[in-house]
Amino acid sequence: MRILFLTDNFPPEVNAPATRTYEHCAEWVKLGAEVTVITCFPNFPKGKIYNGYQNKLYQKEIIDGIRVIRVWSYMSPNTGFVKRVFDFMSYAFMAFLLGVFQKCDLIIGTTPQFFTAISASCLAFIKRRPWVMEVRDLWPESIVAVGAIKRQDLTFKFLRKIEIKLYHSANLIIVVTDQFKKYISSLNVVSSKIFIIKNGVIHSNFIPSNKNNQLLEKHGLTGKFIVSYIGTHGMAHALDFILNCANTIKDPKIHFLLQGDGSEKQHLMEIAAQLNLKNITFLPFVSKSEISKYINLSDVALVNLKRSETFKTVIPSKIFENIALYKPILLGVEGEAKDLIEHYNVGVCYIPESQSSFIEALEEIKSYKTPDFELNCNEMLQQFDRNKFASIMLDVITKTLHN
Numbered sequence: 001m002r003i004l005f006l007t008d009n010f011p012p013e014v015n016a017p018a019t020r021t022y023e024h025c026a027e028w029v030k031l032g033a034e035v036t037v038i039t040c041f042p043n044f045p046k047g048k049i050y051n052g053y054q055n056k057l058y059q060k061e062i063i064d065g066i067r068v069i070r071v072w073s074y075m076s077p078n079t080g081f082v083k084r085v086f087d088f089m090s091y092a093f094m095a096f097l098l099g100v101f102q103k104c105d106l107i108i109g110t111t112p113q114f115f116t117a118i119s120a121s122c123l124a125f126i127k128r129r130p131w132v133m134e135v136r137d138l139w140p141e142s143i144v145a146v147g148a149i150k151r152q153d154l155t156f157k158f159l160r161k162i163e164i165k166l167y168h169s170a171n172l173i174i175v176v177t178d179q180f181k182k183y184i185s186s187l188n189v190v191s192s193k194i195f196i197i198k199n200g201v202i203h204s205n206f207i208p209s210n211k212n213n214q215l216l217e218k219h220g221l222t223g224k225f226i227v228s229y230i231g232t233h234g235m236a237h238a239l240d241f242i243l244n245c246a247n248t249i250k251d252p253k254i255h256f257l258l259q260g261d262g263s264e265k266q267h268l269m270e271i272a273a274q275l276n277l278k279n280i281t282f283l284p285f286v287s288k289s290e291i292s293k294y295i296n297l298s299d300v301a302l303v304n305l306k307r308s309e310t311f312k313t314v315i316p317s318k319i320f321e322n323i324a325l326y327k328p329i330l331l332g333v334e335g336e337a338k339d340l341i342e343h344y345n346v347g348v349c350y351i352p353e354s355q356s357s358f359i360e361a362l363e364e365i366k367s368y369k370t371p372d373f374e375l376n377c378n379e380m381l382q383q384f385d386r387n388k389f390a391s392i393m394l395d396v397i398t399k400t401l402h403n
Contacts, residue, residue, distance in 0.1 A: 001398060002034045004104035004123070006116050008091045010039040010068065012050060014288045015232060016199070016317040017136060020386075021110060022066070023202060027390035029065035036067040036102050038095045040075075045232060045261045045285075047077035047087070058098055071098055077263065088115040099123045106130050106401050112137030114159065117166050124171075132397055133170035135180055138310060139163060145310040146235035163187075172400040174393060177336050179313035197393045200384035201320035208325050209296050216297065219281055224255035225366060227330060228298035230291065231318050233262035238306040238332075240264070240271055241353050245362075247275045248355070254362070256302075259283040259294055295325045300365050304332040307352035315340060320384055323377045328368050330361060344380040345370055 005025060009018040025035045041059070042050040049055050059070045071094035076083035092115035099107070099119065107129055109120025117133050124131035140159035143149050149156050167173060167189045174197050175181050185191045216222045233239055239258065246256050256279060258268070265282070272280050286294065295301065301322035305311045312335025319329055319337065329347030331337060341347045348368060350361035370376065 001032075001106065001401060002104045003028065003036070003397070004099060004102050004107045005035060005037045006039075006092075006095050006099065006107070006109045006120050006123075007037060008040050008073070008088065008095075008113075008116055009044055010037055010042070011063065012287065013042045013044045014285065014291070015044055017110065018044075019288070020136070020199060020317070022063070023386050024390040024393060025066045026064045027387050028394050031391060031394055033394060034067075035065075036069065036104065038069045038071060038098055038102070040073045040091050041070045043075045045077070045263070047075045049075065058094075069098055069102075071095055088113045092116055092119040095119045096122055100126065104129060106132065106397060108132040108134060108397070110134040110136060112139050112142060114139055114162050114166060117170075118162070121166060121169050130171040130400055131169075132172045132174060132400065133166055134174040135184070136176050138180065138183060138313065141183075141310045142236070145306065145308040148235065164189075171403075172397060174396070177313055177315050179336050183313060195393075195396050197389050197396070198384060199315060199317040199320060200386035200389050201324045201381065202386050203324050203381045206292050206295075206321065206324035209292075211297050212293060215293060219257075219283070221255060221257070221281065221297065223253065225251075225253045225300075226255055226257050226298045227300045227302050227362070228257040228259065228294065228327075229302040229304065230257075230259045230294060231316075233258065233260055233265040233268060235264060236305055236311070237262075237264070238304055238353055239268050241355075241358075242302070242304060243268060243271050243275065243277065243280065245355050245358050246277055246279050248359070249279060249362075252279075254279060254366075256280045257283065257294070257298065260285045291321070292325060295322055295327060298322075298327050300330050300368075301327040301347075302330045302332075303337070305352060307334070307354075311352075312336065320381075323380055326374055326377050328365055328373065330365050332358065340380075344376045346373065346376050346380060 007021045011018055011022050028035050041053045041055045057072050061068050073091040074086050076087045096119040107120045107124050109117040120131050140156050173194045181194045303316050315337045329341055331341050331349045332352045338349045348361045348365040351357040
């Protein structure tokens, strides 16, 4: 089967969408599929082209058997709604133009932003091929959740119409949580065409090790109890709440490591400076091969989102990477993610954006001792094996092609 996959994030970018798409496609190639990915030149999250690339009309390369076509796009930092929209639209337009000339049996467009899915649906119409909409985040609900737009805005109403039209036009919808399926079904979309392929992890990609003393010394972390947040510093992640909590903590051994980049990072660093926080270290994002080193430095992995009904439907993918290195999760997310952590007993949960709940959970996780912790992690990793999910997804889309 020849699969044409449209995604605006792909390695060497290291965010969750890039990793999920790459790992699925690489496994599909091993299983005999021919996969072509149309993506941008790597620039996330700063909107700056990575070393070794130029933002030209297009470029072809092969990555682990995946045929990758990179197309020009307007590049913008992950800040400012209007600029990001131009970024998304330019990629979607170029992906459509190049996609017209690609031979395929089936087309996949991945969200959260709809423009990629619109390109996929238009290509499917022109090429008379079935198309799959992969929903990794709920647009426009997630935009409302971070306060970028309001439900009464015309922008929201317009995006909602596009959302519903795309759900109905897709031959198949792949979602990443049970609640996503429930939500889309509530919009009068046929439930039988919605399949759940959750996020997961390839356990063998992560090798647990002792803390690297040189790294600890380099960053002044020797002897600290390290609570790490490794990932995007965006509006959804409410890291300003974490800084305000850190300002109240008197224990000199507790130290927060915030690593990554995103639209809020500069603002967060300014807050930390204003509060004169000595228990916070900011580090830049690193390549995928380097991430394990920093997770291994941690005593606890922090996963935090704003308090929102929408975010009760998500399961942050960073949970799985940290579990693969046997790090207990300090979780500030309600709903399905909380149920997951409590079911496998692999961490402590707190109420998002509740300082008292956070401090109580932090005290609890400092002395977190579960005799079966590693067994619980292994059970979870077995259930959320990404290669297994990739194989299931290939079977599902194959059946869609033959229907």
